[in-house]
Amino acid sequence: MxxxxxxxxxxxxADYLNHERCLYRxxxxxxxxxxxxxxxxxxxxxxxxxxxxxxxHWNAVYRRFxxxxxxxxxxxxxxxxxxxxxxxxxxxxxxxxxxxxxxVGAKGGSNGRRLAAARAALAPKFT
Numbered sequence: 001m002x003x004x005x006x007x008x009x010x011x012x013x014a015d016y017l018n019h020e021r022c023l024y025r026x027x028x029x030x031x032x033x034x035x036x037x038x039x040x041x042x043x044x045x046x047x048x049x050x051x052x053x054x055x056x057h058w059n060a061v062y063r064r065f066x067x068x069x070x071x072x073x074x075x076x077x078x079x080x081x082x083x084x085x086x087x088x089x090x091x092x093x094x095x096x097x098x099x100x101x102x103x104v105g106a107k108g109g110s111n112g113r114r115l116a117a118a119r120a121a122l123a124p125k126f127t
Contacts, residue, residue, distance in 0.1 A: 003032070004039055016080060020073060037061045 005013075010032055017023060017031065037055035041048065051058040068074055 004036060034064060038065055
């Protein structure tokens, strides 16, 4: 099975989870397979039933994910790692951020009439 999370990053996650209370971690290989499965789900956006068999049975992975969610493990992990975020590869440009269709500047139906009425009200009046 190909790993999508490199060894250094997984080592940091495993070290964090070793200090987490009330967690049954089994062994490092099953923990890595579970973390990789959750990463695959987050990256793909697929349904749980579509999880590849390499990561284990989808229902077992889902139940473990749900149990960790109810215990607040994911939330605490997010807050812990967000304090030391690596923004070296962060980049946002116009190929990533898409504007909504109404943001292109096209004249809207009732909006156009309201804007015309507002402009008329603000126009200088001469007597």
